[in-house]
Amino acid sequence: MFERLLRPALFRIGGGDAEAAHEWTLRRLAAVSRSAPALAALRARYAVRAPRTVFGVEFPNPVGLAxxxxxxxxxxPAWPALGFGFVEVGTVTAHAQPGNPRPRLFRLRDSEAVINRMGFNNAGAEALAARLAALPRPLGVPLGISLGKSKVTPLADAVEDYLASYRALRDHGDYFAVNVSSPNTPGLRSLQDRAHLDALLAALVGEKPVLVKIAPDLTEPAIAELLEVCLARGAAGVIATNTTLARDGLADVDRPRGGETGGLSGRPLTGRAREVVSFVHRETGGRLPVVGVGGILDPDDASRMLDAGxxxxxxxxxxxxxGPALVRAAARTAPTP
Ligand SMILES: Cc1cc2nc3c(=O)[nH]c(=O)nc-3n(C[C@H](O)[C@H](O)[C@H](O)COP(=O)(O)O)c2cc1C
Structure with missing residues (x-):
């Protein structure tokens, strides 16, 4: 039903403008979130229980919204009703910011991929804190909050910037993701280096689980170094991976679009993201939980990601x-830990 009817309609919104479709979807889901009967109907159809506890947090199933x-x-409230076992909001920054000029989101349909250069468009950490404080009831699934650096903040002041967001939001998240891997904020990815990451984790690790989200474009030695810092500083885990700057695996018709600046996600990322997950799992001997993300388009992709560690x-x-059928199917095929 989603792929035959809803998706073609969504892909036509705004004359094919991917961000217009995104905004329409979010508006619909925000409306659903205010309707108890609509949420109950979705929950009855999509919710899956396959519980597990990871870094001390209980998840009703292992498939989350990135x-x-x-x-x-x-x-x-709509995301758990659509079957997600956890939700990561953000990336949010200390200062509200508009992001890059539009267009900045592109579908590469034949490649089952997307390129984005959104640039952390968001309403800011304080606004998110206010919204979360006003949520009418517990979400029923863990809430992760992704933190990034404001564009106006120089790299040298990055720690203070992340810390300001963290302080505003710490009461509201079950875990925090330190996003040092978006390709769309100049210099951000250099925060994956040993010295920068060490300072960042020294400031943030404490009360709540803190995970580090990494780029798929790092070399294995660079990932190994990053993992040493994560282990030494008590990070709760690693999220692997963010979007890639590589352009491998695109269908011929999508090659012109592949020239758009930004991070590529979806099918072309499946193999590389799984490799990184497997490397992190091996390198740490399983001591650091990994959240696998990148190119999961079928339930089998999710199973293989879990098998990779x-x-x-x-x-x-x-x-x-x-659409949501993937979430349910992926959660259903997840092996019991
Ligand atoms: C339009 C778009 C916006 C994204 N924004 C963020 C973000 O703000 N923070 C972040 O950590 N990752 C962001 N990502 C990356 C995703 O969370 C995910 O790591 C990546 O897309 C790979 O997963 P996928 O292939 O399932 O999309 C974004 C991805 C897309 C497509």
């Missing part, structure tokens, strides 16, 4: 191409 879909947390998985692009 960061970037609901940056400002406007449709929070992920404790949890997330998806974004798969939701665009497959």
């Amino acid at each position: 960061a970037g879909m609901d940056k400002n947390g406007v449709a929070l 992920a404790s949890l998985v997330q998806l974004y692009t798969g939701f665009i191409y497959r």
Whole structure:
């Protein structure tokens, strides 16, 4: 039903403008979030229980919504009703910011991929805190909050900037994701280096689980170094991976679009994201839980990610191409830990 009817309609919104379809979807899901009967109907259809505890947090199932879909947390109750076992909001920054000029989101349909250069468009940490404080009831699933650096803040002041967001939001998240891997904020990815990451984790690790989200474009030695810092500083886990700057695996018709600046997600990322998950799992001997994300478009992709060593998985692009049936199917096929 999603792929035959709803998806073609969604892909026509705004003359094919991917961000217009995204905004329409979020508005609909925000409306659903305010309707108890609509939520109950979705829950009856999509919710799956396959519980597990990871970094001390209980998850009703291991399939989460990846960061970037609901940056400002406007449709929070809808996501668990659509089957997600956890939700990561953000990336949010200390200062509200508009992001890059539009267009900045592109579908590459034949490749089942997306390129985005959103640039952390978000209403800011304080606004998100206010929204979360006003949520009428507990969400029923863990809430992750992804933190990034404000564009106006120089790299040298990054720690203070992340800390300001963390302080505003710490009472509201079950875990925090330190996003040092978006390709769309100049210099951000250099925060994956040993010295920068060490300072960042020294400031943030404490009360709540803190996970580090990494880029798929790092070399294995660079990931190994990053993992040493994560282990030494008591990070709760790693989220692997963010979007890639690589352009491998595109269908011929999508090659011109592949020239758009930004991070690529979806099918072309499946193999590389799984490799990174497997590397992190091996390198740490399983001591650092991994959230596997990147190119999960079928339930088998989720199973393989879990087999590669992920404790949890997330998806974004798969939701665009497959809809909520993917979430349910992936959660159902997840093996009991
Ligand atoms: C439009 C868009 C916006 C995104 N924004 C964020 C973000 O704000 N923070 C973040 O950590 N990841 C962001 N991501 C990356 C996703 O969370 C995910 O890591 C990546 O897309 C790979 O997963 P996928 O292939 O299932 O989409 C974004 C991805 C897309 C497609």
